[in-house]
Amino acid sequence: MTTTSSQKIESVVNGIDTKQVQQIIDAVKGNPAVAQATFSTTTAWASGFDNETAIKDFELGKNRVARPQAFRVAGDHPPELLGTNRGPTSVELLLAALGHCLASGWSTYGAVMGVPIQELRVQVDGDMDLQGMLMLPQPGAVRPGFQEIRAKYFVKSRAGRQEIEQVRKLAEDLSPTRDSLRAVRFSSDLFIEN
Incomplete structure (x- = not known):
């Protein structure tokens, strides 16, 4: 993640302050x-698959970091899967978390590289094969979780x-x-857009 002498180093790239990244690395x-x-x-359970998760404080370097307020994330199932559709399923939230993390990585490493x-x-x-969570054809015969996860990136960059x-x-x-x-097996595709 180094730059060549011919690259112009900007302080903020992709919304990331590259000087702050270097300060964190040095620390x-x-x-x-x-x-x-x-x-x-x-996570507080309400009924059936209806839940709400609160995300607030965390620890960093043995210090508790308090956010001013908690983030709230609703979770449920669609009616086709016995829910009331008050939020995404937990596996959809898992995919969303992966998407968030990958997008953040693109932003950060792109900034550090000057891209x-x-x-x-x-x-x-x-x-996913839902037979796994339904214990079909018998418990343990089919994995209850994801069998494969794929990412597609649609990128516009100079x-x-x-x-x-x-x-x-x-x-x-x-x-x-x-x-x-x-x-879980993972694969990805990259699409560069003009």
């Missing part, structure tokens, strides 16, 4: 313990394909969410 190099983090959520991203859409699809491919590789390889899903 962690000096004291790796500051990079230790614990994130938490609390401007004008537009980015990340589509994440996952294949950078060349090789640079864009490097950003893609870093965004995927260094994604904490993708790493957490490493037991």
